[in-house]
Amino acid sequence: MTAxxxxxxxxxxHSAHNYHPLPLVVASAEGAWMTDVEGRRYLDMLxxxxxxxxGHGNPRLIDAAKKQLDRVTLTSRAFHHDRFAEFCTxxxxxxxxxxxxxxxxxxxxxxxxxxxxxxWGYRVKGVPDGRARIVVAGGNFHGRTTTVVSFSTDPEARAxxxxxxxxxxxxxYGDLAALREAVTDDTVAVLLEPxxxxxxxxxxxxxxxxxxRELTRERDVLFIADEIQSGLGRxxxxxxxxxxxxxxxVYLLGKALGGGVVPVSAVVADTDVLGVFRPxxxxxxxxxxxxACAVGLEVVAMLESGExxxxxxxxGEHLHSELHLLVGTGKVTRxxxxxxxxxxxxxxxxxxxxxxxxxxxxxxxxxxxxHGSTIxxxxxxxxxxxxxxxxLDQLRSVLA
Ligand SMILES: *Cc1c(COP(=O)(O)O)cnc(C)c1O
Numbered sequence: 301m302t303a304x305x306x307x308x309x310x311x312x313x314h315s316a317h318n319y320h321p322l323p324l325v326v327a328s329a330e331g332a333w334m335t336d337v338e339g340r341r342y343l344d345m346l347x348x349x350x351x352x353x354x355g356h357g358n359p360r361l362i363d364a365a366k367k368q369l370d371r372v373t374l375t376s377r378a379f380h381h382d383r384f385a386e387f388c389t390x391x392x393x394x395x396x397x398x399x400x401x402x403x404x405x406x407x408x409x410x411x412x413x414x415x416x417x418x419x420w421g422y423r424v425k426g427v428p429d430g431r432a433r434i435v436v437a438g439g440n441f442h443g444r445t446t447t448v449v450s451f452s453t454d455p456e457a458r459a460x461x462x463x464x465x466x467x468x469x470x471x472x473y474g475d476l477a478a479l480r481e482a483v484t485d486d487t488v489a490v491l492l493e494p495x496x497x498x499x500x501x502x503x504x505x506x507x508x509x510x511x512x513r514e515l516t517r518e519r520d521v522l523f524i525a526d527e528i529q530s531g532l533g534r535x536x537x538x539x540x541x542x543x544x545x546x547x548x549x550v551y552l553l554g555k556a557l558g559g560g561v562v563p564v565s566a567v568v569a570d571t572d573v574l575g576v577f578r579p580x581x582x583x584x585x586x587x588x589x590x591x592a593c594a595v596g597l598e599v600v601a602m603l604e605s606g607e608x609x610x611x612x613x614x615x616g617e618h619l620h621s622e623l624h625l626l627v628g629t630g631k632v633t634r635x636x637x638x639x640x641x642x643x644x645x646x647x648x649x650x651x652x653x654x655x656x657x658x659x660x661x662x663x664x665x666x667x668x669x670x671h672g673s674t675i676x677x678x679x680x681x682x683x684x685x686x687x688x689x690x691x692l693d694q695l696r697s698v699l700a
Contacts, residue, residue, distance in 0.1 A: 303337045322661050329356035332683040334666065343691045345660075345667045347680045349497070350529045350641075353556035354602060355682035361559035361598050368594035376585055387593035390600045392568060394538065395551050399574040401567040402588035402596075406528040406554030407443025409565035412582065413491065413524050413552055414447060416567060418467075419576040421488030425520055432488045435521075437473035441498035442491065442526055454498075474504040476511040483515065489522040489550075490515075494540035497529040500674045501636050501643030509544040516549070522573065528554040528565070533681055536613035536639035538603055543638060549573055559599045564592045608681045612639040615688055619677065622692050631699040642677040643670070650699055663694040 301309070307325045325337045332355055334342045347353060354361060368383070375381045388400040401416075403409050414434060421432040436442070438453045449457050450464035458464075469487075471478040473496060483490070494509055496502040516523040525548035530540035532553065541548055550573060554565035567574065586592070602608060616639035623642055626632040634645040646656055653669025660667055660675075667675045679688060 364598035383593035417489035
């Protein structure tokens with residue numbers, strides 16, 4: 301057996317099979333490139349589902365983490381620490397909001413938003429106790445906790461995990477009329493991804509997000525934008541909502557906020573929303589820890605310059621124009637996305653998304669399939685144009 305085969309066999313014997321990874325074993329990584337245990341190099345066109353927007357081992361982020369490792373890494377929120385205030389202040393400023401509630405994973409940010417919306421509904425909006433409802437979209441992906449999978453429409457993600465948390469109404473994504481129908485006096489929030497990532501990088505019809513904004517404002521309902529995958533530069537803007545000139549009441553951030561170094565997530569909103577919490581009513585041992593804040597602060601500083609958003613815009617235009625040429629040849633049936641983010645529907649004659657991903661891996665390019673014959677392309681925003689072109693060459697060869 302090769303080293304790769306041995307490591308995979310042993311992983312399969314001793315870890316739960318809740319993933320089906322591509323058959324390579326990464327040993328190190330830098331920028332947009334990963335190296336496996338056999339010394340083979342691969343171009344990372346997935347970037348940890350946008351957790352690695354700034355690339356592997358980004359020197360600024362690694363430096364910030366190393367400096368913090370030598371000072372203090374964890375205090376718990378029982379005490380103040382000297383990175384907390386600056387992280388929260390600068391992140392709130394980046395979002396144009398007043399307050400931040402830091403957590404760790406994306407799913408925790410979503411859970412926190414559900415609790416925030418319910419508490420806001422009872423305390424501020426005046427919904428009768430126990431009646432608060434949240435409207436979500438079909439095809440959503442908001443994480444893996446029992447409450448979050450309760451409002452998933454993906455049978456794989458949801459089956460066998462009941463009894464499910466009640467209080468959610470599901471409407472088709474992109475359908476404003478259906479959303480209008482679903483909102484009642486008991487609705488406290490509409491929770492949406494401004495672009496649905498796991499569903500295959502689905503961009504809603506133009507005017508949808510502004511329509512959601514208008515409706516939620518009219519009906520005194522919080523608009524919660526899950527920007528965990530779409531946010532922080534991926535689409536060419538700090539937030540995907542910006543493309544439609546929309547400012548939600550609540551931003552949910554995660555993935556890239558931890559710079560690919562540590563898990564960092566946050567709920568960001570104004571005081572009239574996040575101000576509902578009193579001591580003891582919500583929390584997290586690791587949320588807002590010094591290491592997380594040091595890395596998160598550096599991420600915010602990097603986004604403040606706008607250079608990563610600019611790169612995503614420029615490289616994204618190039619990526620999409622190249623992918624559209626493939627639609628012309630009929631090998632690709634559809635391309636969706638924004639910025640350096642694309643869902644590519646391959647003509648099923650060329651194989652499933654998984655088969656395409658495996659063929660790309662053999663050529664040194666790593667992508668992830670989603671449903672059926674769709675692959676998702678989302679390289680780190682630090683990728684060079686030459687490397688991106690090389691990756692696209694490999695895709696063309698696989699489809700030749
Ligand atoms: C990844 C993701 C989450 C969940 O984040 P975890 O850190 O995996 O818990 C939630 N929402 C969206 C849109 C995501 O892409």
